[in-house]
Amino acid sequence: MMTTRQKKIGLTALAGVSLSVALAGCATDATAESDAGAAAPAETPAASSAATPAATSSASSGDSAGSSSGSTYKDGTYEATGSYTSPNGQEEIDVSLTLAGDVITAVTVTPEATNPNSVNYQNQFADGIAQVVVGKDIDEIEVSRVAGSSLTSGGFNKAVETIKADAA
Amino acid sequence: MIADPAQVEAAADTDPAGADPAGADPVASAAGPSRFDFEAIGTHWQIETPHPLDPATRAAVLARVEAFDRDFSRFRPDSLVTALARGAGTVDLPADAVPLFELYDRLHAATDGAVDPLVGARLEELGYDAAYTLRPSESTVPDARARPSWAGGVTRAAAARGGVAVSAPAGTVIDVGAAGKGYLVDLVASVLRDAGHTEYVVDGSGDLAHSGGAPVRVGLEHPLDPRKAIGVAELAGVSLCASASNRRVWGEGLHHIVDPRTGSPAREVIATWVVASTTALADGLATALFFTGAHQLAKTFHFSYVRMYADGRAERSRDFPGELFA
Numbered sequence: 001m002m003t004t005r006q007k008k009i010g011l012t013a014l015a016g017v018s019l020s021v022a023l024a025g026c027a028t029d030a031t032a033e034s035d036a037g038a039a040a041p042a043e044t045p046a047a048s049s050a051a052t053p054a055a056t057s058s059a060s061s062g063d064s065a066g067s068s069s070g071s072t073y074k075d076g077t078y079e080a081t082g083s084y085t086s087p088n089g090q091e092e093i094d095v096s097l098t099l100a101g102d103v104i105t106a107v108t109v110t111p112e113a114t115n116p117n118s119v120n121y122q123n124q125f126a127d128g129i130a131q132v133v134v135g136k137d138i139d140e141i142e143v144s145r146v147a148g149s150s151l152t153s154g155g156f157n158k159a160v161e162t163i164k165a166d167a168a
Numbered sequence: 169m170i171a172d173p174a175q176v177e178a179a180a181d182t183d184p185a186g187a188d189p190a191g192a193d194p195v196a197s198a199a200g201p202s203r204f205d206f207e208a209i210g211t212h213w214q215i216e217t218p219h220p221l222d223p224a225t226r227a228a229v230l231a232r233v234e235a236f237d238r239d240f241s242r243f244r245p246d247s248l249v250t251a252l253a254r255g256a257g258t259v260d261l262p263a264d265a266v267p268l269f270e271l272y273d274r275l276h277a278a279t280d281g282a283v284d285p286l287v288g289a290r291l292e293e294l295g296y297d298a299a300y301t302l303r304p305s306e307s308t309v310p311d312a313r314a315r316p317s318w319a320g321g322v323t324r325a326a327a328a329r330g331g332v333a334v335s336a337p338a339g340t341v342i343d344v345g346a347a348g349k350g351y352l353v354d355l356v357a358s359v360l361r362d363a364g365h366t367e368y369v370v371d372g373s374g375d376l377a378h379s380g381g382a383p384v385r386v387g388l389e390h391p392l393d394p395r396k397a398i399g400v401a402e403l404a405g406v407s408l409c410a411s412a413s414n415r416r417v418w419g420e421g422l423h424h425i426v427d428p429r430t431g432s433p434a435r436e437v438i439a440t441w442v443v444a445s446t447t448a449l450a451d452g453l454a455t456a457l458f459f460t461g462a463h464q465l466a467k468t469f470h471f472s473y474v475r476m477y478a479d480g481r482a483e484r485s486r487d488f489p490g491e492l493f494a
Contacts, residue, residue: 133482135396136493138387143400148389149412150211150373159300
């Protein structure tokens with residue numbers, strides 16, 4: 001269920017920046033981690049991206065050992081970098097698609113932005129749920145531990161109290 | 169994060185079996201896990217195991233923590249780090265320093281200098297010093313970029329017994345707060361493994377390692393309301409570290425997560441959680457995420473994360489093992 005939702009978010013993100021990744025032919029490269037071990041003959045990396053307005057691409061096959069008979073596209077992970085013009089200037093995102101039997105099984109969009117505004121914008125792409133979170137009472141969520149900032153020592157707490165008292 | 173002064177305080181024992189003077193037979197598995205609580209490096213620690221730790225193992229844990237603290241705490245007058253700051257010129261740190269400094273090398277590079285152990289001098293200027301002055305003093309180096317950085321600010325050489333000889337001018341304050349506590353969690357876990365324990369949770373107050381047994385569900389504490397959680401992580405065989413700017417606060421905008429490149433505490437990010445294969449790495453990345461994007465860090469490290477912003481939004485990597493409450 002989670003996967004489905006993430007996929008939808010990822011594809012929406014793709015559309016949102018007018019980036020389309022065209023997948024064609026087999027993608028294999030010598031650096032791919034192949035379960036089969038035997039590296040396939042080197043072929044031209046074939047995930048070409050037609051991003052607007054500009055894109056560079058590379059392809060790596062993460063799982064090229066999968067059976068791809070009957071598939072149009074070779075199983076694997078395809079990566080592309082697309083750039084687009086935001087109000088803050090030129091920005092880039094990385095897109096990674098995983099194909100298995102012509103079905104997209106995973107999409108990851110990763111921001112590359114340096115402009116703070118774009119960082120916020122792109123994080124929504126990248127993570128799908130860069131949204132306002134709500135607190136639930138810890139008593140209600142059935143956890144055995146809680147992780148936040150470290151508890152402070154008595155000495156620190158006492159010093160802070162002293163400062164507050166002085167300031168009052 | 170290592171933060172506070174640092175005595176290993178009394179080992180309060182909440183282990184029900186161990187607390188029972190007549191408890192000849194540890195009925196721990198029936199009574200639930202055993203817990204060993206203690207105060208060290210200025211915060212609370214808890215080790216949970218299916219069966220009680222024997223006294224020798226407890227002593228070994230406390231000794232391990234004490235040794236690390238004595239070497240690396242800038243809050244202790246007798247530490248090696250303090251000796252260096254006071255002008256010793258060169259100090260011989262033990263072999264513990266090697267993996268820790270290697271991690272800092274990688275973090276420093278991956279964050280373009282945002283994670284830097286030499287931030288210690290700036291933290292002390294801001295008031296976060298051994299005496300808990302907690303009042304900023306006039307900076308002796310108004311331009312943060314003019315300060316010595318980890319790249320070149322200290323020289324390191326091999327020392328006896330696999331250690332590291334560190335040389336730096338007086339006033340160089342090494343602060344291993346970004347990754348030190350996580351690293352210490354790993355060191356404590358190795359003490360447990362050496363004693364034959366394969367199932368444990370080592371929880372150093374926000375930084376924890378899990379091994380064996382059932383997964384542990386951990387609430388992600390809301391940085392603005394410690395009674396609440398913004399999500400849950402479920403961990404099995406990995407480490408989780410949390411970092412937040414809410415507790416070590418001593419004035420308007422003054423907290424302990426400081427960008428050495430600007431000399432100022434972080435503003436936009438208010439809490440981070442990182443899951444990684446070691447606690448040291450998770451701890452260091454939890455700090456790094458206050459300053460550096462996850463995408464940038466992912467070029468160097470494998471991890472998953474949650475990051476919360478001051479405006480109440482949170483982001484997560486897709487592979488974070490848990491959920492956020494929206």
